[in-house]
Amino acid sequence: MGTALESYARGRWTAGADGVPVVDAVTGEEIVSVSSAGLDMAAVAEHAREVGGPALRATTFAQRAALLKALAGALREHRPEFYALSHRTGATLFDSKFDVDGGIGVLSAYAALGARELGDDSVLVVDDPQSLSRAGGFVGQHLAVPRLGAAVQINAYNFPVWGMLEKLAPALLAGVPSIVKPATPTAYLAELVVRKIIESGLLPEGALQLVCGSAGDLLDHLGPQDSVAFTGSAATAERLRATPAVLREAVRFTAEADSLNCSVLGEDVSPGSAEFGLFTDQLVTEMTVKAGQKCTAIRRALVPEHLVDPVLEAVSAALAKVVVGAPTSESVTMGALAGLAQRTDVRAAVEGLTRSASIAFGDPNKVDPVDADPERGAFMAPVLLHAADSEAPEAHSIEAFGPVSTVLGYRDTDHAVALAARGRGSLAASLVTADAELAARMVRGLAPWHGRVLVLDTDSAPESTGHGPPLPGLLHGGPGRAGGGAELGGLESVHHHLQRIAVQGSPAALAAVRGGGR
Numbered sequence: 001m002g003t004a005l006e007s008y009a010r011g012r013w014t015a016g017a018d019g020v021p022v023v024d025a026v027t028g029e030e031i032v033s034v035s036s037a038g039l040d041m042a043a044v045a046e047h048a049r050e051v052g053g054p055a056l057r058a059t060t061f062a063q064r065a066a067l068l069k070a071l072a073g074a075l076r077e078h079r080p081e082f083y084a085l086s087h088r089t090g091a092t093l094f095d096s097k098f099d100v101d102g103g104i105g106v107l108s109a110y111a112a113l114g115a116r117e118l119g120d121d122s123v124l125v126v127d128d129p130q131s132l133s134r135a136g137g138f139v140g141q142h143l144a145v146p147r148l149g150a151a152v153q154i155n156a157y158n159f160p161v162w163g164m165l166e167k168l169a170p171a172l173l174a175g176v177p178s179i180v181k182p183a184t185p186t187a188y189l190a191e192l193v194v195r196k197i198i199e200s201g202l203l204p205e206g207a208l209q210l211v212c213g214s215a216g217d218l219l220d221h222l223g224p225q226d227s228v229a230f231t232g233s234a235a236t237a238e239r240l241r242a243t244p245a246v247l248r249e250a251v252r253f254t255a256e257a258d259s260l261n262c263s264v265l266g267e268d269v270s271p272g273s274a275e276f277g278l279f280t281d282q283l284v285t286e287m288t289v290k291a292g293q294k295c296t297a298i299r300r301a302l303v304p305e306h307l308v309d310p311v312l313e314a315v316s317a318a319l320a321k322v323v324v325g326a327p328t329s330e331s332v333t334m335g336a337l338a339g340l341a342q343r344t345d346v347r348a349a350v351e352g353l354t355r356s357a358s359i360a361f362g363d364p365n366k367v368d369p370v371d372a373d374p375e376r377g378a379f380m381a382p383v384l385l386h387a388a389d390s391e392a393p394e395a396h397s398i399e400a401f402g403p404v405s406t407v408l409g410y411r412d413t414d415h416a417v418a419l420a421a422r423g424r425g426s427l428a429a430s431l432v433t434a435d436a437e438l439a440a441r442m443v444r445g446l447a448p449w450h451g452r453v454l455v456l457d458t459d460s461a462p463e464s465t466g467h468g469p470p471l472p473g474l475l476h477g478g479p480g481r482a483g484g485g486a487e488l489g490g491l492e493s494v495h496h497h498l499q500r501i502a503v504q505g506s507p508a509a510l511a512a513v514r515g516g517g518r
């Protein structure tokens with residue numbers, strides 16, 4: 001029997017009764033039970049607004065940037081503890097660093113952004129005054145101030161650290177208190193990080209609360225200054241977006257939902273070329289890092305029709321070398337899914353995909369993990385599919401959130417762009433080509449349907465961060481099915497927590513407003 005995981009609410013750590021058992025993804029052993037029973041969600045929201053908000057707003061943007069920097073430093077000290085717990089989510093050391101170091105990196109990046117761009121003031125001057133009259137006696141200007149509400153942050157299970165910190169950093173920098181609700185399957189890792197943040201004493205009370213377990217009726221208590229940032233499935237996003245209080249009070253709601261990201265192999269590429277290797281290597285990486293549980297992972301590999309067979313061969317050969325097993329074992333290169341329920345979902349998704357695709361490599365129901373039990377641990381072999389009819393709907397509509405990808409042939413560049421758009425909005429696309437003109441045409445075609453496009457060639461490859469990783473300074477989010485949100489993306493995500501206002505008046509009046517913000 002695991003211990004009861006605690007929430008941090010209204011300045012206290014408390015555990016709810018009758019929790020849901022959460023088990024180790026590798027061994028199946030119960031780690032904790034998780035319940036938010038007994039938490040008064042209205043009071044939690046109120047605590048953020050009445051205690052955390054005023055304390056944060058008493059500081060300037062520059063002071064909060066310094067706070068983020070200090071927080072990053074404090075968390076860095078605890079990385080070994082985070083990695084150890086992260087292994088229990090099924091993550092290898094590489095995966096864990098992706099999550100933990102990536103998350104801490106986001107704090108540092110926002111600290112630098114804040115120090116550089118936001119000024120030592122509590123009011124943000126957005127632009128220069130513009131003249132609104134002939135004689136210049138009447139001007140207008142945009143300013144921005146922290147909103148007075150709470151930022152509710154609902155996270156997915158796949159990146160318990162990075163996913164949490166990427167939402168927390170812009171809210172803190174903006175001066176808005178957060179209520180974090182981690183996904184239950186990996187909430188124990190998010191809890192440890194929050195515990196270290198609270199123990200650091202760096203944050204004023206109320207700036208961060210943690211709700212482990214169900215969010216209960218929290219969203220029913222939100223008001224016009226509050227916001228919700230959600231990451232998870234499109235189905236949950238749809239439900240939460242329609243919460244009556246969220247609609248009635250115009251609560252700012254952003255969603256990062258699922259996404260059928262694609263990678264396109266350019267028509268100019270031939271087997272054996274460097275670009276061909278970049279494409280196949282990247283596909284294998286995206287399928288296997290975090291066992292494919294990445295919102296940006298390549299689900300659809302779009303390949304010129306005549307290159308389908310060589311791609312299937314090369315990727316299958318590379319996947320054959322992947323060693324699945326206990327994440328702490330030395331030879332292992334791919335760990336487990338987050339839990340058995342997630343494996344069941346992925347297997348069902350593969351079954352759906354096989355309505356119009358055949359399996360070129362791997363068996364979704366068979367795996368022989370190193371140093372682990374295939375039944376108790378949530379292991380799954382990587383599965384590569386090929387859809388001979390690239391127009392068939394399944395590959396463009398079913399997200400298998402695991403080590404699964406489908407290869408689809410395309411006729412020409414226009415066809416590739418049209419197939420990419422069939423995902424109805426994605427977070428990330430990549431294009432591997434040595435032809436700059438082709439890249440230019442294709443990026444323009446891919447742009448309306450994607451949040452980010454990577455153009456990969458031998459020039460950028462040595463330093464490229466690759467298809468998957470979102471970067472703090474670049475937009476992370478996508479249209480349509482991807483949720484329509486924009487997490488990260490530098491200043492834009494800070495502005496999300498600010499109220500922008502146009503101020504009009506005489507030049508002297510505006511100067512006084514700007515100067516009085518301190």
Ligand code: NAP
Pocket residue numbers: 154155156157158159181182183184185213214215216231232233234235236237240256257258259294295399401427482483
């Ligand atoms: P999920 O089932 O939709 O859950 C996401 C979060 O919503 C969890 O914290 C969950 O809590 C919470 N939740 C569920 N019902 C709720 C309700 N009625 N009120 C408030 N919160 C509620 O998604 P998941 O299975 O955890 O995550 C996998 C999905 O996330 C995949 O589809 C993946 O593509 C997507 N994802 C997207 C991104 C991105 O950036 N776009 C990143 C990562 C993952 P409980 O766990 O307690 O139910």
